[in-house]
Amino acid sequence: MKYYSYFLLLFLGFFSCKTEKKQEPTSSHTQKLTHYVNTFTGTDGPGNTYPGAVLPFGMVQLSPDNGLPGWDRIAGYFYPDSTIAGFSHTHLSGTGAGDMYDLLVMPINSRFTESLTPDGAYRPYSKFSHDREKASPGYYSVDLLSSGIKAELTTTQRVGFHQYTFPKDDESQIILDLGYSLNWDKPVDTKITIEDKQTIVGYRKSKGWANDQRVYFVMQFSKPFDAAQLFNQSEEVKKQTVEGTFTKIVAHYKTSEGEKIKVKVALSSASIDGARKNLEAELPHWDFEKTVEEADAVWERFLSKITIEGTEAQKELFYTNLYHVFLTPSLHSDVDGAYKGADGENHVAQGYNKYDTFSLWDTFRATHPLYTILAQKETEDMIKSFLSHYDETGLLPVWSMAGNETNMMIGYHAVPVIVDAYFKGIPMDAKKALEACVASANENGRQIDVYKKLGYVPTGEHHENWSVSKTLEYAYDDWCIAQLAEALGEKEIQKTFAERANYWKNIYDSKSTFFRPKDENGNFTSPFVAKEYTKEFCESNAWQYFWFVPHDIDGLIDTLGKERFTEKLDSMFTYYPAANDKLPIFSTGMIGQYAHGNEPSHHVAYLYNNIGKPWKTQEMVRKIINTQYSTQPNGYCGNEDCGQMSAWLVFSSMGMYPINPAEGIYSITSPYVEEASINLENGKQFKITTENQSDENQYIQSMTLNGEPYNRLTIIHKQIMEGGELHFVLGSTPTKTD
Structure with a gap:
């Protein structure tokens, strides 16, 4: 390999006089490096980034979607928008390709009555405001103004972790919408199976920029749901399993004031069994705050390089x-190495x-x-x-x-x-x-x-x-x-x-x-x-x-x-x-x-x-x-x-x-x-x-x-x-x- 040998005409000694620095003082060495990261940078203009929860090189990119298509929303989120359709688990960072957005989860309740956009595939569910929104490496939170629900997100490498704080309401719901898609992404085959009142499993297969995408999942709720409805298109299916192009599940709850319901969603490109192994290995507990702290610690280690x-x-x-x-x-492989x-x-x-x-x-x-x-x-x-x-x-x-x-x-x-x-x-x-x-x-x-x-x-x-x-x-x-x-x-x-x-x-x-x-x-x-x-x-x-x-x-x-x-x-x-x-x-x-x-x-x-x-x-x-x-x-x-x-x-x-x-x-x-x-x-x-x-x-x-x-x-x-x-x-x- 050639080594360029251009030389500077330099003074070899140091200058004896130094100019006065016109900068603000440096900060304390004790400040955590994650404190300096603004995850919203690039979410406006042509940057095409997302602000949600992710670990370094992680499989899960759990982030809010505004629910509207278009070039500015390639990563699902556009800073000038004021609506959130839900929180999906996969996103591309900074590309020109409108793909991913797998497994949209959204909590709602009876307070939501306003139709924010015409009904359709991109219908957002809530208004939000940036002054009620926070994010740091491995963590994201927002107040959903249309329902009064506080949404918080964190993640491990392969498992997305949601925490929703509800107001008192007899008609609270958590929705998983596998038919939801944006831009180039289109579902081709989706499936949801209710295993018990705290566990559902399934998959979402889709095509778009990448022609054969497969996301298998295991989803667990910290609280058993009172009832659950399965849908194929807009028709309810009264079975334990639903399969089709556009499927979703609505889990129903009666919630008390300030009640927290947590949701874990483990992913795999290979199988439902792989997703289950990922969940058991990475997130066997329900301690949301601990997971946030662990995510922050991982980021601190990487930033400290x-x-x-x-x-x-x-x-x-x-x-x-x-x-x-x-x-x-x-990351594309499971804890046991399996991958599509x-x-x-x-x-x-x-x-x-x-x-x-x-x-x-x-x-x-x-x-x-x-x-x-x-x-x-x-x-x-x-x-x-x-x-x-x-x-x-x-x-x-x-x-x-x-x-x-x-x-x-x-x-x-x-x-x-x-x-x-x-x-x-x-x-x-x-x-x-x-x-x-x-x-x-x-x-x-x-x-x-x-x-x-x-x-x-x-x-x-x-x-x-x-x-x-x-x-x-x-x-x-x-x-x-x-x-x-x-x-x-x-x-x-x-x-x-x-x-x-x-x-x-x-x-x-x-x-x-x-x-x-x-x-x-x-x-x-x-x-x-x-x-x-x-x-x-x-x-x-x-x-x-x-x-x-x-x-x-x-x-x-x-x-x-x-x-x-x-x-x-x-x-x-x-x-x-x-x-x-x-x-x-x-x-x-x-x-x-x-x-x-x-x-x-x-x-x-x-x-x-x-x-x-x-x-x-x-x-x-x-x-x-x-x-x-x-x-x-x-x-x-x-x-x-x-x-x-x-x-x-x-x-x-x-x-x-x-x-x-x-x-x-x-x-x-x-x-x-x-x-x-x-x-x-x-x-x-x-x-x-x-x-x-x-x-x-x-x-x-x-x-x-x-x-x-x-x-x-x-x-x-x-x-x-x-x-x-x-x-x-x-x-x-x-x-x-x-």
Whole structure:
């Protein structure tokens, strides 16, 4: 692997004078880190997050649904709304996919008489107000204003736990609605069986973005219900079991003032028996407060993987984003290892946790590299999950969820995740991993066959041809395979994929100095306007995809010449769209043509380091942090995307980012926080410390590593894992090298 050796022209001694910090005092070390997390961040605007109860990488995401469909409600909840239809147990975090929302539970009573929306599949049951709503990691509560019921939620890994505090009412009810669906999600087969007056079991099978979703459940009530009604569609079924597309159960109670009824809902993708085992293993008691405390403790442990010093606002921003990093992937296997596989059959994960919900087009860039530092055991299990997907389908996952392959987005980006993990020493079956990588890179679908034949993907008639983007991303993944093959002594494989790694050059147009679409005959297509959104670019334009050659930045610079490359990089951040420009989808967080709201741009600000202008990286990274992130409900400028938007913030706040996600090298910038201590799983600690940290002092004046002058603009993964201290002296004036 290449190690970039650009040097800063730095003063090697520390500055004797320090600027006065214009920041509020740091908080007490005794404050719990969960205190700084705002789970509502991203629930407004394009973030598409949810505020409910979940554990790190948990199977259950128990969260309120507003009950209304639409783009803004992809995660079930939209902050500007004022209605709640219930609390469902599965949600996607920060995606553009309207799926999940399984097992909607809702308490109501005789006080509810108002029809909030026309009757139908999305009919909300209660009004609510944000001033009567609270949430923290692993906990959510809200007062349901239409009924006077207080709803509280917490969770274990596989069991959702509800606590409802009722007013006095002879007609209190708890509803489980398996027919409820939103957006792309549609039930195809549901079943409820009453085992006794405190236990019901069943399943919900559905299709949507993922075509074959199965959620088996066991649901227990702390208090026996007085009576229960089963429904198929709107017709009552007077039996102990109901089966159909739209089924529900209504459990009836007479409640006294302040009476609490608790509900436990255990999930499984494999079977009702699996759900029962999960319930018995994880939540054998009815102590709600204890479960809340345990959930908070789990989150505190995960958030404590990095401890920072800085202002209260910086801590809130940092830990809110670190929280979102750990929401996905999702646990998919039961306590005994059983899970529904991508082949539609049940399997058993032997000796590891099976994970799913892999938004790999997003998360390979920074989220998974961050996991190799903070969550190595989980990363090992994620790689095993990839390989089990390969066993079941013959391919690595592209964008998998709920035991399905959605084939959403492009590339075969499980490859860089595997290769990065391998070179960082994460245990894996490397021979099998290479076999799986090669198989995924040689499938005949997704235009890989023509890519291999022509050396690029040609444009076509399909409205999402994405030919330029595919060529660039396939070439990068091929470079990753070549590195793994070389390390394993597979010379022929290495040679083949090293050649394919250069295919990015086949679509470069020296006249326009952009990557351009080509037809099958090798001709560039016209007309071509770099800033316009066309079908050949995946959610981007030619400006945004120009920089995606992360494995050969030096080659890209040489192709243009350093001067032209520098001019183009400057223009990336200054060439703003006109009012009538046809912008790509997800063109949010715009700074010139740079779109922080979508992933292809995420590494671009760091490229100034590669041309010896590090002060420009320092300026731009700080600008992005200050303008594109907050802890408000609209605090994300784009889809949060299963941790990628947050991982960028976490890395950049500490002063580093992986331009090439599979190289184990982090490009350096000035830290946003005063201090960050990474508490490594090997028992060591890597500290990032600063002098003169302030809003004005964003420029690196000098650095030391373990007390010795450090002049590189990169730091390697091994250096971090060995522990130590990277110290920055910051100032208000750029330290320039030209």
